[in-house]
Amino acid sequence: MIASGRIAALGILVVGVMLIVGVLILAKKGKLSPKIRKVPGLTAIEESIGRCTEMGRPVHFAVGRSSLTSPNAAETIAGLSLLGHVAKLAAQYGVELIFTNQLPEVQPLGEDIVQQGFVASGKGEQYDSKNVRFLSSFAMAYTSGAIGIMHREKIAANFMLGGWYAESLIMAEAGFNQGAIQVAGTTQFAQLPFFITVCDYVLIGEELLAAAAYVSEDQVQLGSLVGQDFMKLIAIFLVLAGALLSTVGLSDLARLFRL
Amino acid sequence: MIEAIGNVIAAACILSIFSYLYSENRAFRLVEHLFIGIAAGHMVVMTIFTLRSSLWVPLSRGSTVLVIPLVLGLLLYFIFSKKYSYIYRLSMALLIGVGTGLSLRAAAHANLAVQIAATMTPLVASPLDAFKTFNNILTLVMVVGTISYFFFHWEQRGILGASGKIGRYAMMIAFGASFGNTVMGRLAVLIGQVDFLLFTEGIYVIPVALVCFLVAAFYPGLKSKKPKKDRT
Amino acid sequence: MGAIMKLRAIDPKVVYLLLFIVLAVPLIRPIGLPIEVSMYAQRFYNQVEALKPGALVFYSLSFTVAKTVEFYPQMVAVTQHLVAKKARIVYASWLVDNPPLVEKLFTDLSFEKRGLKYGTDYVHLGFIPGVATGMASFARDVHKTVGADYGGKPVGDLPLMAEAKKAQDFVLLVGFLSINFDQFVGQIQTPYKLPLVVGTDGVSFAGMLPYLSAGQVMGILNSMIGAAEYEALIRVTGKGTGYMDAQQMSHFLIIALVIVGNVAMIMQRGSRRESR
Amino acid sequence: MTSIDLRRDIAYVIVFIMGIITTVEYFVVSPGLRSISADVQSWATIVAAFSLGVGSINLLRIHGRQVVKRGQGYYNNAVLLAGMCMTIVVGLWGTTSHPTYQFIFFNILYPSDTAVWSLLGFYIASAAVRTLRIRTKEGAVLLVAGILTLIKNSPTMGVVWGGFSVIGDWLLSVPNSAAVRGIMICSAIGVLALGLRVLLRQERTSLGGR
Numbered sequence: 014m015i016a017s018g019r020i021a022a023l024g025i026l027v028v029g030v031m032l033i034v035g036v037l038i039l040a041k042k043g044k045l046s047p048k049i050r051k052v053p054g055l056t057a058i059e060e061s062i063g064r065c066t067e068m069g070r071p072v073h074f075a076v077g078r079s080s081l082t083s084p085n086a087a088e089t090i091a092g093l094s095l096l097g098h099v100a101k102l103a104a105q106y107g108v109e110l111i112f113t114n115q116l117p118e119v120q121p122l123g124e125d126i127v128q129q130g131f132v133a134s135g136k137g138e139q140y141d142s143k144n145v146r147f148l149s150s151f152a153m154a155y156t157s158g159a160i161g162i163m164h165r166e167k168i169a170a171n172f173m174l175g176g177w178y179a180e181s182l183i184m185a186e187a188g189f190n191q192g193a194i195q196v197a198g199t200t201q202f203a204q205l206p207f208f209i210t211v212c213d214y215v216l217i218g219e220e221l222l223a224a225a226a227y228v229s230e231d232q233v234q235l236g237s238l239v240g241q242d243f244m245k246l247i248a249i250f251l252v253l254a255g256a257l258l259s260t261v262g263l264s265d266l267a268r269l270f271r272l
Numbered sequence: 273m274i275e276a277i278g279n280v281i282a283a284a285c286i287l288s289i290f291s292y293l294y295s296e297n298r299a300f301r302l303v304e305h306l307f308i309g310i311a312a313g314h315m316v317v318m319t320i321f322t323l324r325s326s327l328w329v330p331l332s333r334g335s336t337v338l339v340i341p342l343v344l345g346l347l348l349y350f351i352f353s354k355k356y357s358y359i360y361r362l363s364m365a366l367l368i369g370v371g372t373g374l375s376l377r378a379a380a381h382a383n384l385a386v387q388i389a390a391t392m393t394p395l396v397a398s399p400l401d402a403f404k405t406f407n408n409i410l411t412l413v414m415v416v417g418t419i420s421y422f423f424f425h426w427e428q429r430g431i432l433g434a435s436g437k438i439g440r441y442a443m444m445i446a447f448g449a450s451f452g453n454t455v456m457g458r459l460a461v462l463i464g465q466v467d468f469l470l471f472t473e474g475i476y477v478i479p480v481a482l483v484c485f486l487v488a489a490f491y492p493g494l495k496s497k498k499p500k501k502d503r504t
Numbered sequence: 505m506g507a508i509m510k511l512r513a514i515d516p517k518v519v520y521l522l523l524f525i526v527l528a529v530p531l532i533r534p535i536g537l538p539i540e541v542s543m544y545a546q547r548f549y550n551q552v553e554a555l556k557p558g559a560l561v562f563y564s565l566s567f568t569v570a571k572t573v574e575f576y577p578q579m580v581a582v583t584q585h586l587v588a589k590k591a592r593i594v595y596a597s598w599l600v601d602n603p604p605l606v607e608k609l610f611t612d613l614s615f616e617k618r619g620l621k622y623g624t625d626y627v628h629l630g631f632i633p634g635v636a637t638g639m640a641s642f643a644r645d646v647h648k649t650v651g652a653d654y655g656g657k658p659v660g661d662l663p664l665m666a667e668a669k670k671a672q673d674f675v676l677l678v679g680f681l682s683i684n685f686d687q688f689v690g691q692i693q694t695p696y697k698l699p700l701v702v703g704t705d706g707v708s709f710a711g712m713l714p715y716l717s718a719g720q721v722m723g724i725l726n727s728m729i730g731a732a733e734y735e736a737l738i739r740v741t742g743k744g745t746g747y748m749d750a751q752q753m754s755h756f757l758i759i760a761l762v763i764v765g766n767v768a769m770i771m772q773r774g775s776r777r778e779s780r
Numbered sequence: 781m782t783s784i785d786l787r788r789d790i791a792y793v794i795v796f797i798m799g800i801i802t803t804v805e806y807f808v809v810s811p812g813l814r815s816i817s818a819d820v821q822s823w824a825t826i827v828a829a830f831s832l833g834v835g836s837i838n839l840l841r842i843h844g845r846q847v848v849k850r851g852q853g854y855y856n857n858a859v860l861l862a863g864m865c866m867t868i869v870v871g872l873w874g875t876t877s878h879p880t881y882q883f884i885f886f887n888i889l890y891p892s893d894t895a896v897w898s899l900l901g902f903y904i905a906s907a908a909v910r911t912l913r914i915r916t917k918e919g920a921v922l923l924v925a926g927i928l929t930l931i932k933n934s935p936t937m938g939v940v941w942g943g944f945s946v947i948g949d950w951l952l953s954v955p956n957s958a959a960v961r962g963i964m965i966c967s968a969i970g971v972l973a974l975g976l977r978v979l980l981r982q983e984r985t986s987l988g989g990r
Contacts, residue, residue, distance in 0.1 A: 048425060050423075082824045087372070087975060121360050151311035153892070157289065186906065210451065211911060219963075223424065223970055226983065234982055239424070245966060256393065267393070282886075308860055314885070323829055327826050341823035348827065365798070366798055369795040369802070372802075373799040377807070384972075419962050446925075448925025452928065461573070463573065467531055520902045523902060752934045755930050761905075
């Protein structure tokens with residue numbers, strides 16, 4: 014028995030799973046050559062790490078406040094994937110990476126991911142666990158600690174990728190006052206205006222979630238982005254068809270979606 | 273009396289944090305560390321109480337299944353072992369699995385099905401209303417535009433390009449409106465703080481802070497030795 | 505021209521200082537900027553205005569300490585109006601956070617100096633635990649639910665409480681609620697069909713509007729604006745007016761600085777073109 | 781496919797099973813599955829609670845090391861540790877309703893918390909003044925929408941001209957909600973794909989894999 018009120022959602026989920034899995038299989042067989050548009054925010058990550066090398070100043074990374082046990086876990090997972098990418102680059106360039114954290118459950122992962130990033134770049138011995146800092150799970154205490162660290166360590170690049178809430182603007186302004194290049198991303202709509210106005214590059218919603226696949230340069234993962242495009246096309250079709258049909262009095266499609 | 277002392281301490285904390293606006297300084301640093309320390313203690317206390325009620329009490333009353341999270345929770349501490357650190361991943365796997373599941377179902381239901389259904393309304397408002405009809409059409413166009421902004425694979429040219437452009441503008445209006453609308457709520461908290469500083473014993477801290485600030489500003493030699501604002 | 509060039513990049517520290525001043529001045533001396541009173545506040549006012557002298561009012565609170573800024577000015581304004589209408593008030597809280605605030609209200613409004621007598625004109629019952637169950641049992645039998653008042657006096661010894669034995673004994677419910685609002689409506693307002701007016705915070709306001717159109721709530725005060733509106737209605741210049749003045753002055757400051765910055769930028773662009 | 785690495789594979793099997801249980805339970809009516817899923821979710825919260833210990837050890841290590849080394853500004857680190865220990869001791873021995881705990885909570889923790897919050901008030905003003913500029917067409921659109929909603933939230937301006945609140949409400953209810961909906965739909969699609977990549981072991985970094 015399918016729960017009432019959730020039938021349409023299940024249908025969407027099934028279609029989405031089939032599409033993405035199908036595309037992943039195609040990509041794995043090498044039958045798909047995705048041409049993904051440039052996402053400026055993601056190409057900027059490497060540039061800003063390069064800038065840190067020139068200036069001899071550290072990079073700051075944070076994933077925000079969306080708990081892994083909440084429905085917003087996906088953005089934290091996306092942020093953590095990017096942390097791995099940044100850790101690899103930082104190790105390659107020989108830049109100090111400071112990861113500040115306010116989610117206790119992310120702390121062991123953060124230590125592991127940063128270390129693995131250094132190991133992947135062949136510089137495992139340079140990893141220093143004191144740079145993966147748990148500050149507080151009390152949001153504003155974390156924020157005060159993070160802005161203090163950003164100032165004292167004179168960071169030259171600031172990456173805020175994950176689930177951000179009220180602290181977004183405080184940290185972005187602190188980063189701006191430090192003259193750091195800032196790349197931010199979240200799916201939390203209320204915080205996007207602040208990132209858009211204050212940060213240099215912003216990953217809006219889906220761009221953040223797709224970022225890890227994008228930077229992986231792995232054909233299979235990139236393939237799944239093509240699947241996402243097909244889903245968007247379907248969404249556009251459904252939205253247009255539903256609105257036009259109900260305008261002429263056929264609200265069956267709309268009713269279907271409320272099942 | 274105790275209340276007055278409390279207010280003075282509170283005002284000192286507030287002013288020290290505000291002093292960050294000028295520059296990071298010793299007073300801010302001290303309060304920052306104190307704040308983190310107390311917050312950490314508070315969270316530890318809260319967590320212990322939570323674990324007592326959600327783990328220890330039911331476990332001692334015979335809910336033996338709870339041995340699983342107990343063991344998984346303890347396995348997390350293998351992160352500190354050099355040799356066996358990978359064991360902690362078993363516990364994290366539970367969290368990531370549950371988190372992914374929760375995200376998937378929320379995405380499919382609340383964010384896809386419900387939002388798509390909400391857009392499927394008649395465009396022409398009944399009874400006939402030109403303004404409402406215009407709004408309905410505009411909403412539809414803007415929703416489609418915003419979605420097409422996010423295409424990764426297909427080039428943003430032709431219809432897709434035009435639609436994506438509409439999406440960009442729609443988002444800019446939305447960001448502007450959301451920005452303007454948030455100002456009110458953020459200022460409300462600040463007003464409360466200014467009110468507290470002006471109308472409690474906290475007001476005595478303001479001149480002290482000013483003196484410290486002026487001393488620090490005009491005698492740079494002292495700057496490295498004395499904090500800019502009074503300490504708590 | 506030089507001055508305008510400087511304005512182009514206004515030092516953030518200047519903005520911070522100006523903002524602080526613009527906030528502090530109206531708090532010290534409220535200006536009383538004209539405001540349009542909304543229908544929500546007007547309806548709240550009408551309910552209280554219609555009270556007959558001696559009417560029994562149940563006044564309850566449920567919001568966390570952090571929301572005090574938004575609620576307290578409303579409470580002060582509404583209480584002043586209730587006292588002026590000679591209503592007899594029973595105070596209670598559904599959250600541990602709130603009783604100290606009620607006591608503060610008594611001292612801030614100097615109840616004793618006004619000649620109000622504890623026990624006959626007003627009573628403070630303190631915190632009533634249990635949220636929904638507590639509310640339901642309070643509505644059924646006040647004396648069984650609350651044995652003693654906030655100060656520990658047996659409820660039976662208070663003359664006012666002899667008349668307040670169940671929900672129906674009250675003629676008006678005044679609530680300052682953010683959390684537990686729906687329980688309050690479900691357990692006390694709807695079953696006993698009592699008129700309810702609510703003061704609330706900015707976050708909860710929109711969620712309460714459906715209750716207003718359904719007639720379950722008769723009037724709503726929305727955050728600081730609501731307090732300022734109420735003060736305008738009862739012709740008092742209080743904290744709400746000061747807060748709202750501060751709020752609006754800071755809005756005007758931001759708007760003015762944004763315009764100045766843009767004008768300076770455009771003029772500079774123009775002069776650069778001329779010099780070419 | 782490389783050879784089986786038990787250390788990683790077991791973790792991924794757990795991720796997959798837990799993900800499927802939590803997702804499927806939501807869509808089907810099955811009391812058995814529902815109770816399993818509820819159990820699994822409460823386990824996750826318990827495990828997450830345990831991780832606070834890892835964070836606290838991190839705090840103790842970093843700040844303890846500073847104090848022992850007498851590094852620069854070590855007294856700050858000492859204050860942090862002292863504050864932490866004091867709060868824990870008072871909180872556990874005297875519970876959170878102990879007067880000392882209440883004093884710390886209401887006179888240090890709460891004002892500091894709201895003070896950091898209030899920094900937002902200052903920053904939102906300075907960010908508005910600095911960034912709301914007509915540099916590009918898009919910037920101009922953002923600026924106009926921002927100023928109009930700001931005016932809408934100033935009731936005095938409503939006395940001047942009633943149209944401000946109409947425009948402000950329109951901005952929030954039409955373009956704003958349309959864009960929010962578009963972003964939400966796309967983010968949800970992104971979550972779907974990301975979730976599948978994680979469950980199918982395509983995206984491995986998040987579990988410390990390479």
